[in-house]
Amino acid sequence: MLDPNITYLNHGSFGACPKPIFKSLIRWHRKLEKEPVRHLAFDLYNFLQDSRFSLAEYINCDADDLAFFPNPSTALNTVLRSINFKTDDEVLSTNHEYGAMDRAWDFMSKKKGIKYIKRNIQLPIESKEVFINDFIKGITDKTKVIFLSQITSATALVFPVKEICDYARKKNIITIIDGAHVPGHIELDIMQINPDFYSGACHKWMCSPKGVAFLYANKKMQNIIEPLVISWGYDAEKPSHSQFLDYLQWQGTNDMSAYLTIPDTIKFLKERNWREVSEKCKELNIWAKEKIISELKVKGLSDNKFNAKQMSSFFMHFDDVFNNQLDFYKKYKIQIPFFKWNEETLFRISIQAYNSKKDIDMLIDSFKKFKNIN
Ligand SMILES: Cc1ncc(COP(=O)(O)O)c(C=O)c1O
Missing domain, CATH: 3.40.640.10 (Type I PLP-dependent aspartate aminotransferase-like (Major domain))
Structure with missing residues (x-):
């Protein structure tokens, strides 16, 4: 049910509920x-x-x-x-x-x-x-x-x-x-x-x-x-x-x-073979991580062994995480969280069944404009 005009990369905060599950709720x-x-x-x-x-x-x-x-x-x-x-x-x-x-x-x-x-x-x-x-x-x-x-x-x-x-x-x-x-x-x-x-x-x-x-x-x-x-x-x-x-x-x-x-x-997850879906998301997460690190010249937090399967975080400087995140969302229609973590600031991607390489390319292009990265 996600808005197709938004690139949704924040399943980790509040994810999407598939239609058959939503129907069960109703x-x-x-x-x-x-x-x-x-x-x-x-x-x-x-x-x-x-x-x-x-x-x-x-x-x-x-x-x-x-x-x-x-x-x-x-x-x-x-x-x-x-x-x-x-x-x-x-x-x-x-x-x-x-x-x-x-x-x-x-x-x-x-x-x-x-x-x-x-x-x-x-x-x-x-x-x-x-x-x-x-x-x-x-x-x-x-x-x-x-x-x-x-x-x-x-x-x-x-x-x-x-x-x-x-x-x-x-x-x-x-x-x-x-x-x-x-x-x-x-x-x-x-x-x-x-x-x-x-x-x-x-x-x-x-x-x-x-x-x-x-x-x-x-x-x-x-x-x-x-x-x-x-x-x-x-x-x-x-x-x-x-x-x-x-x-x-x-x-x-x-x-x-x-x-x-x-x-x-749970029936939905089993019928839709969600373990396989999750494995595909993991591959996309690893691909995305490498591409983000090389194109945006940012640092990740760990090697793949300790990385969450469907989420990755990166160090990036933000003056004000809340307002910068809102500003980024308004400008580029990308839903992604920025965090203050101890003395650092970070952003995090989440990969779910509905995400694709296109979403990551869009994210990278938008960050390049937002942060003036060549
Ligand atoms: C590690 C962790 N603990 C707990 C929570 C629970 O938060 P809430 O109770 O607000 O859903 C979250 C939510 O994102 C979380 O990431």
């Missing part, structure tokens, strides 16, 4: 509006269960360890507000995390007196071993939590979260993985990573309607989870088999139609 909206009480009071939990089963199979975990949320921010805030922190506890993270999550941890630091430690990850990443050895040097006897993105947002890198979770487990450190960009992008196998908590968005690379994300919580950690909103599932009159689900599935009246499209979303 079907669920209609079902709700046809008989709201039946839908919300009688049938909803069964529908949610179908969606959880479908997602659990797709990302390999138990359906009862998953709850839907409108976005990863809400899912992850639920976790960090639930942990029983003591003053001076440490949260070990990196300087590549998503700005909204940095803010959530800064808030927790002020509120609870904990320390949010953003370890500097050397670029380019040399090897998994160097990353892991360097990162774990940040662990102290006060480290209570490790918080790590599996695919970073502004820098578009893939971090070795499985190995970090394995290490943390031996040290009794809680692991919270921010996988917002992972489902539908790179293979996600939750059981293999075996984190304590993991959140992913379905409305990015799985192409579901906006407002679908999940929280996975390892069974042994589910009892610590408190809902951000206390509602009927707290001290429930008819508790289900799972306090985790009772607390999280109903947080007040809400239209959960987008959650219920997940079986149709």
Whole structure:
């Protein structure tokens, strides 16, 4: 449904929803509006269960360890507000995390007196071993939590979260993985990573309607989870088999139609052979990266081994990322994000099924004009 007059290279922020999935959303909206009480009071939990089963199979975990949320921010805030922190506890993270999550941890630091430690990850990443050895040097006897993105947002890198979770487990450190960009992008196998908590968005690379994300919580950690909103599932009159689900599935009246499209979303991805589509996008991403580096004389952030499969970021100077991005969009009708990242500024491309070499050529030509590059 994307506007054909816009070159859309920002699936990573807010991607496009394919028409068949959008139609599924409308079907669920209609079902709700046809008989709201039946839908919300009688049938909803069964529908949610179908969606959880479908997602659990797709990302390999138990359906009862998953709850839907409108976005990863809400899912992850639920976790960090639930942990029983003591003053001076440490949260070990990196300087590549998503700005909204940095803010959530800064808030927790002020509120609870904990320390949010953003370890500097050397670029380019040399090897998994160097990353892991360097990162774990940040662990102290006060480290209570490790918080790590599996695919970073502004820098578009893939971090070795499985190995970090394995290490943390031996040290009794809680692991919270921010996988917002992972489902539908790179293979996600939750059981293999075996984190304590993991959140992913379905409305990015799985192409579901906006407002679908999940929280996975390892069974042994589910009892610590408190809902951000206390509602009927707290001290429930008819508790289900799972306090985790009772607390999280109903947080007040809400239209959960987008959650219920997940079986149709996954059916779409399977029927359209999305793994192959993603491989083609990866090839285009690698081609685009090389061409952008050589024609715009900019630097990338890593070699292809640690690069996200369908996104790449580049260093480029911008005086004011927000206004420059808007200006670039207005002039050239290209949708692409500019970021301020630590002391640097970056831009990022995202490659999805609807992108082609023409989009990259258009981007390069437009940047040459915008930045006076010969
Ligand atoms: C790494 C990362 N974490 C979390 C999020 C979630 O943001 P939101 O909850 O606003 O959708 C994003 C969104 O782009 C992200 O890239």
